[in-house]
Amino acid sequence: MKTVFIVLLVILAIAAVLLGLLYFFGRKAEKKQREQKAAMDAVAQTMSLYIIDKKRMKLSEANLPKIVTDSTPKYLRRAKLPMAKVKAGSRVMTLICDEQVFSQILPKQEVKAVVSGIYITSAKRIRGPLPEPKPKKKGLLSRFKKESPDQTPQIAQNSKNKSSAK
Numbered sequence: 001m002k003t004v005f006i007v008l009l010v011i012l013a014i015a016a017v018l019l020g021l022l023y024f025f026g027r028k029a030e031k032k033q034r035e036q037k038a039a040m041d042a043v044a045q046t047m048s049l050y051i052i053d054k055k056r057m058k059l060s061e062a063n064l065p066k067i068v069t070d071s072t073p074k075y076l077r078r079a080k081l082p083m084a085k086v087k088a089g090s091r092v093m094t095l096i097c098d099e100q101v102f103s104q105i106l107p108k109q110e111v112k113a114v115v116s117g118i119y120i121t122s123a124k125r126i127r128g129p130l131p132e133p134k135p136k137k138k139g140l141l142s143r144f145k146k147e148s149p150d151q152t153p154q155i156a157q158n159s160k161n162k163s164s165a166k
Contacts, residue, residue, distance in 0.1 A: 040116040049086040051109045056080040
């Protein structure tokens, strides 16, 4: 009994230390994120963009400047990021999108976007097609749910009619 108690106490101590470390590093990362957001807001510009295409791709495939690919961490170079190929004025360029912006914009659409460097932070539609909501898929449980009470008597009557017809 004492060994079980000691093992549980050690596990509890390790969990408490891990939670403390997560709290400390989380606060530190949160502070760093606020500073980066303030820096991005300071250099943000509003631009009128025409979205040519949007897709998720790796940084190496995105045709971004070499300095961008060199300055990103190695683990992010393999990750697929939301990219948008846009036309700003007469220039065609590839920009990285925020996740929320990526879901809002559609190809062949003109938007008024807030751009910070090569990063689109927000966008509002000016002209172009309206985004169509995707139809919700039925879940696994909804397939097996019983029908409403209104439908069950009809099914029972239909089965009685079929059996009496035989």
